[in-house]
Amino acid sequence: MGWGRGLTAVSNAGPLIHLAKIGRLALLRDLFGEILAPESVWIEAVERGREAGKSDAVLIGEAEWVRVVRDPTGADNVAKRAGIHQGEVCAILLARSMGVPVLLDDAGARRFAQGMGLTVIGSIGVLMRAVKDGLITTEEGLRDLARLAKVMWLSVDVYERARRAIERRSPRGAH
Numbered sequence: 360m361g362w363g364r365g366l367t368a369v370s371n372a373g374p375l376i377h378l379a380k381i382g383r384l385a386l387l388r389d390l391f392g393e394i395l396a397p398e399s400v401w402i403e404a405v406e407r408g409r410e411a412g413k414s415d416a417v418l419i420g421e422a423e424w425v426r427v428v429r430d431p432t433g434a435d436n437v438a439k440r441a442g443i444h445q446g447e448v449c450a451i452l453l454a455r456s457m458g459v460p461v462l463l464d465d466a467g468a469r470r471f472a473q474g475m476g477l478t479v480i481g482s483i484g485v486l487m488r489a490v491k492d493g494l495i496t497t498e499e500g501l502r503d504l505a506r507l508a509k510v511m512w513l514s515v516d517v518y519e520r521a522r523r524a525i526e527r528r529s530p531r532g533a534h
Contacts, residue, residue, distance in 0.1 A: 368480070369395045369454040371447050372404035373464035373511070375425070377482040379415035381506040386489045387462070388424045394462070397449035399434075401427045428453065443468045451475065464511060482507055483521045491528040500525040 368391040375396065378384045387394050396404065408416025419425060431452040435445055447468035454461035460478040463469050472479045480488070483504065490500035504521055507513070513521070
């Protein structure tokens with residue numbers, strides 16, 4: 360499964376929250392058109408965030424292209440067995456049933472989804488694709504990567520690999 364503009368994706372809370380915090384939530388709309396959020400993801404990213412007064416939760420909640428869908432049945436059992444959060448499992452199972460990419464930042468959830476044969480994209484991957492597609496400049500991508508590192512944990516190695524990848528992905532002749 361590939362991914363490109365106009366293809367729906369299913370998101371866990373992490374990428375929604377992280378991209379909203381750095382002012383880049385709209386990149387998801389630009390890259391995928393519609394984002395599906397399982398109910399458990401919506402509760403975590405929007406409802407609990409609003410209760411805590413988080414501005415990113417308001418931004419996500421106002422994004423008309425983020426559509427809430429019912430959690431897949433049996434997700435809680437899979438989450439316990441796999442040792443990952445229910446929202447992540449819901450996103451993975453939904454993406455698998457629909458044959459679309461899943462947006463995940465957590466390493467364990469990413470490995471689980473990849474083991475199921477899914478296309479997995481994280482917040483960093485969204486920035487890299489946005490640079491490649493010319494939605495943002497290389498400089499904006501590098502700045503956004505630095506901002507992302509302030510709102511989510513990134514190892515030095517992951518940060519450096521992402522920085523080099525963003526520099527390589529810039530459209531020909533664009534800087």
